[in-house]
Amino acid sequence: MKKESVGTVETEYLDITSELKLESGKTLKNVTIAYETYGTLNKNKDNGILICHALSGDAHAAGWHEGDTKPGWWEIIIGPGKSLDTEKYFIISSNVIGGCKGSTGPSSINPDTGEEYGLDFPVVTIKDMTKAQNELVKHFGIKQLFAVIGGSMGGMQVLQWTVSYPEMVKKAIPIATTARSSPQQIAFNEVGRQAIVSDPAWNKGDYYSKNFPENGLSLARMIAHITYLSDESMYEKFGRNLQNKDKISYDFELDFQVESYLHYQGKSFVKRFDANSYLYITKAIDYFDLSINGSLIQGLKNVKSKINIIAIDSDWLYPTSQSKEILTALNANEVDVKYHELQSSYGHDAFLLEHGQLNYIIAKFLQDIQVEDILSENISTLSKDAKIEDVAILMMDEYITHVPIVTEDNILVGIVTAWDLSKSIATSCDNLEAIMTRNVKTCKSTDSIETIARKMKKYDISCLPVVDDNSKLEGLVTTDQISHLMTN
Numbered sequence: 001m002k003k004e005s006v007g008t009v010e011t012e013y014l015d016i017t018s019e020l021k022l023e024s025g026k027t028l029k030n031v032t033i034a035y036e037t038y039g040t041l042n043k044n045k046d047n048g049i050l051i052c053h054a055l056s057g058d059a060h061a062a063g064w065h066e067g068d069t070k071p072g073w074w075e076i077i078i079g080p081g082k083s084l085d086t087e088k089y090f091i092i093s094s095n096v097i098g099g100c101k102g103s104t105g106p107s108s109i110n111p112d113t114g115e116e117y118g119l120d121f122p123v124v125t126i127k128d129m130t131k132a133q134n135e136l137v138k139h140f141g142i143k144q145l146f147a148v149i150g151g152s153m154g155g156m157q158v159l160q161w162t163v164s165y166p167e168m169v170k171k172a173i174p175i176a177t178t179a180r181s182s183p184q185q186i187a188f189n190e191v192g193r194q195a196i197v198s199d200p201a202w203n204k205g206d207y208y209s210k211n212f213p214e215n216g217l218s219l220a221r222m223i224a225h226i227t228y229l230s231d232e233s234m235y236e237k238f239g240r241n242l243q244n245k246d247k248i249s250y251d252f253e254l255d256f257q258v259e260s261y262l263h264y265q266g267k268s269f270v271k272r273f274d275a276n277s278y279l280y281i282t283k284a285i286d287y288f289d290l291s292i293n294g295s296l297i298q299g300l301k302n303v304k305s306k307i308n309i310i311a312i313d314s315d316w317l318y319p320t321s322q323s324k325e326i327l328t329a330l331n332a333n334e335v336d337v338k339y340h341e342l343q344s345s346y347g348h349d350a351f352l353l354e355h356g357q358l359n360y361i362i363a364k365f366l367q368d369i370q371v372e373d374i375l376s377e378n379i380s381t382l383s384k385d386a387k388i389e390d391v392a393i394l395m396m397d398e399y400i401t402h403v404p405i406v407t408e409d410n411i412l413v414g415i416v417t418a419w420d421l422s423k424s425i426a427t428s429c430d431n432l433e434a435i436m437t438r439n440v441k442t443c444k445s446t447d448s449i450e451t452i453a454r455k456m457k458k459y460d461i462s463c464l465p466v467v468d469d470n471s472k473l474e475g476l477v478t479t480d481q482i483s484h485l486m487t488n
């Protein structure tokens with residue numbers, strides 16, 4: 001077990017019993033989802049966080065598989081005490097459909113033929129990926145996810161979740177992503193696909209029991225990998241340094257370190273990824289477009305989640321302008337949205353590396369709980385004409401210690417506490433108006449938990465009525481609810 005890690009983990013598999021109707025109109029049956037979970041789902045099932053991976057990711061986001069030399073791909077932010085704190089949250093990470101890491105994809109066996117799907121696999125979209133993830137989330141009995149988070153293609157899934165399932169996502173963190181793929185992004189993907197399909201070994205996708213199209217896939221990855229870095233980071237890593245030689249060789253062998261590095265990245269990729277999956281997943285990325293008739297404001301109009309967009313200043317593949325476009329559209333729809341930019345020289349892949357900035361921004365956003373997130377809305381109230389006995393009966397029946405006193409229009413005029421009741425008995429006073437507190441300390445639904453916790457401590461009170469700008473009662477918040485947050 002490594003320090004601050006979830007330790008040894010295993011991938012699990014869920015078989016979805018119903019057919020998955022895809023955006024294309026086709027259906028996919030016998031769908032399997034590969035997933036991992038970290039942390040514990042709480043009793044209320046409201047601490048679930050879904051992780052969505054990028055192009056070549058998988059379900060193994062954190063911890064260590066038996067015998068591995070490297071942890072999961074987002075180990076830097078998942079684990080005890082990290083921003084995706086496994087002592088607080090139940091983290092779910094799954095492999096997308098169309099992928100090749102355990103979820104159903106083109107290398108899976110087609111139940112109709114008994115052979116690998118190859119190109120018989122239907123084209124899937126980002127929306128289809130989230131639909132499959134939704135089956136997994138429902139499998140855990142989760143009605144609302146506390147958060148959905150992901151970078152790059154993972155960020156597309158995050159945005160799709162907020163559009164397809166607006167009620168199911170409390171907080172969303174799309175990182176280094178876009179709401180619609182740009183011509184340049186599509187262009188790079190198409191060059192990668194052409195590298196694969198031009199490899200004779202690709203054989204129209206039918207290669208599973210033959211030669212793997214290694215050259216094509218490796219070349220596709222080399223091209224793509226350049227787009228994940230920045231010019232600056234390439235200078236920092238390699239400069240113009242030569243690889244294992246002192247002089248340039250005046251031939252077409254490898255000269256520079258950067259060439260060697262790219263070849264290495266290409267070769268390693270072939271060992272862990274399927275060429276057909278690369279075609280399907282890049283297509284899903286290309287098709288991604290959340291706008292409606294060209295309008296992103298329209299496309300994002302039903303979003304209800306709180307959103308924290310994270311962009312990377314050196315990312316030229318998913319430039320900050322695309323994140324700002326999402327920000328503008330969400331602002332136009334009056335969505336509660338924040339925007340942060342990572343300062344990094346790494347380029348697009350900074351979302352896998354900048355642990356300090358990521359942990360800070362994510363933890364702050366996840367912990368930024370407001371009164372409206374926890375307030376009890378269905379509360380019992382009484383009018384000031386009520387009798388003291390009415391208050392006592394209400395408190396006993398509902399196991400409560402505070403009863404707000406309101407007008408017919410629900411305007412807060414006072415509060416009676418169990419302490420006030422004792423006082424009424426001690427002083428033989430039977431007039432509600434005489435014992436109730438009139439100068440009630442209140443809060444607003446948009447106040448932060450820190451603000452109200454300080455207020456409660458300062459005035460030594462255990463309950464605050466929540467009111468709007470016209471003193472209309474919206475609910476109550478208690479110290480019990482706050483301590484529940486800490487132990488959740």
Ligand SMILES: CC(=O)SCCNC(=O)CCNC(=O)[C@H](O)C(C)(C)COP(=O)(O)OP(=O)(O)OC[C@H]1O[C@@H](n2cnc3c(N)ncnc32)[C@H](O)[C@@H]1OP(=O)(O)O
Binds near residue numbers: 058154264
């Ligand atoms: C996002 C998801 O959802 S999951 C998918 C994420 N994972 C990947 O993309 C895997 C491939 N990508 C990478 O490795 C990415 O660059 C990162 C961001 C994950 C890692 O970045 P860094 O830590 O900066 O590693 P870097 O890019 O320098 O690569 C290091 C590797 O290159 C090798 N390398 C470095 N220089 C050279 C060179 N001159 N010649 C050959 N190989 C070289 C290193 O030996 C090292 O190999 P290893 O990965 O087997 O240990």
Ligand SMILES: N[C@@H](CCO)C(=O)O
Binds near residue numbers: 054055057153228349
């Ligand atoms: N390097 C990452 C980011 C791609 O967006 C991956 O391979 O998935």
